[in-house]
Amino acid sequence: MVNTFSFACSACGKCCNSPPAMTLPELFRHRDLFIGCLAIGRVPRRRAGERLRAGQHESVLDETDAAAFASLADTLLHGAGDTFSIVTQGYDYPSLARCPALEDDGRCGIHLKGKPVTCEVVPLDPLVPDTLQHLVLAGRNQSALYLGTDCIQEGPRADATLLVAEGRIEDANAQHALARRRHALEQEKAMWGRAVFESLRNDLFESPAALARIPSGGFLTISIVPALLAVAGASVRCREWCLDYIDSQLALIDRRVAQALLRRRLDDRPVTQELRGFASAFQRARTLLVAPKQSRNEDLVFASSVEAYLSSACN
Numbered sequence: 001m002v003n004t005f006s007f008a009c010s011a012c013g014k015c016c017n018s019p020p021a022m023t024l025p026e027l028f029r030h031r032d033l034f035i036g037c038l039a040i041g042r043v044p045r046r047r048a049g050e051r052l053r054a055g056q057h058e059s060v061l062d063e064t065d066a067a068a069f070a071s072l073a074d075t076l077l078h079g080a081g082d083t084f085s086i087v088t089q090g091y092d093y094p095s096l097a098r099c100p101a102l103e104d105d106g107r108c109g110i111h112l113k114g115k116p117v118t119c120e121v122v123p124l125d126p127l128v129p130d131t132l133q134h135l136v137l138a139g140r141n142q143s144a145l146y147l148g149t150d151c152i153q154e155g156p157r158a159d160a161t162l163l164v165a166e167g168r169i170e171d172a173n174a175q176h177a178l179a180r181r182r183h184a185l186e187q188e189k190a191m192w193g194r195a196v197f198e199s200l201r202n203d204l205f206e207s208p209a210a211l212a213r214i215p216s217g218g219f220l221t222i223s224i225v226p227a228l229l230a231v232a233g234a235s236v237r238c239r240e241w242c243l244d245y246i247d248s249q250l251a252l253i254d255r256r257v258a259q260a261l262l263r264r265r266l267d268d269r270p271v272t273q274e275l276r277g278f279a280s281a282f283q284r285a286r287t288l289l290v291a292p293k294q295s296r297n298e299d300l301v302f303a304s305s306v307e308a309y310l311s312s313a314c315n
Contacts, residue, residue: 005163006156007123013107013108016101019100020099023184032251034100035091035278037089037224039219040214042084077189087188120177120180124174126181192227200226256275
């Protein structure tokens with residue numbers, strides 16, 4: 001079977017049906033538009049001899065494939081027996097079925113104002129080796145058809161960009177977007193991911209009862225506060241940026257909840273409860289961050305790295 005796919009995005013907005021994964025700086029930049037949270041998922045370790053199938057496409061993983069998956073996992077993910085992804089994510093009411101940045105005409109309102117890198121990667125998956133991206137596209141082709149669009153097509157097309165051909169990413173823009181997203185995930189892991197993983201290890205990652213809360217093929221969403229506390233401790237400037245973010249998020253949550261109460265939908269109630277929980281976590285974090293701190297010796301190298309990481313969104 002020919003493992004070749006083309007892609008033609010018409011910017012119809014049909015796939016923009018929920019808030020995207022976003023880096024922490026991206027969430028800071030769009031603090032008045034996206035409510036931030038942490039999304040935690042379980043990622044299976046792939047082994048040689050395993051069969052991966054998407055539609056009519058199937059691959060039996062060899063040692064090289066397994067090593068490529070392992071390399072991505074070691075660089076971008078977190079391990080404690082199982083392997084986990086921890087990413088910052090936009091959050092909103094699923095009943096709205098739209099990204100908060102989606103305009104009424106179906107266009108992205110932030111396309112030229114700091115569009116998240118993960119949106120540029122669509123329809124590829126940064127956690128899958130380049131040689132197996134055809135399986136990602138084969139699976140997402142079915143989803144695209146379900147949404148009523150034919151943006152992903154098998155084989156070369158005159159009216160579309162050749163994206164993947166026989167184990168290669170053919171489009172230079174797609175190659176660049178994948179590299180940027182993987183770099184961003186690696187940076188997130190270094191700036192706050194490891195600290196968050198360790199802070200949650202006992203209560204979540206090493207607790208079978210808590211792990212049961214992570215849905216199969218989905219994510220557990222929790223407050224973004226652990227990530228904020230990890231970067232706020234780097235320096236006084238980082239702490240001030242985090243306080244500004246918290247104030248914006250509290251105001252945004254108030255607006256979103258007020259709008260939901262006007263909609264009077266029963267299925268919005270669990271999300272309203274979760275958002276109020278986020279607000280409580282923000283309030284507690286704010287109390288911690290505004291309290292006078294004892295003088296301490298800052299890790300100047302780490303502080304400089306975190307400030308550079310956040311500065312593009314905060315200046």
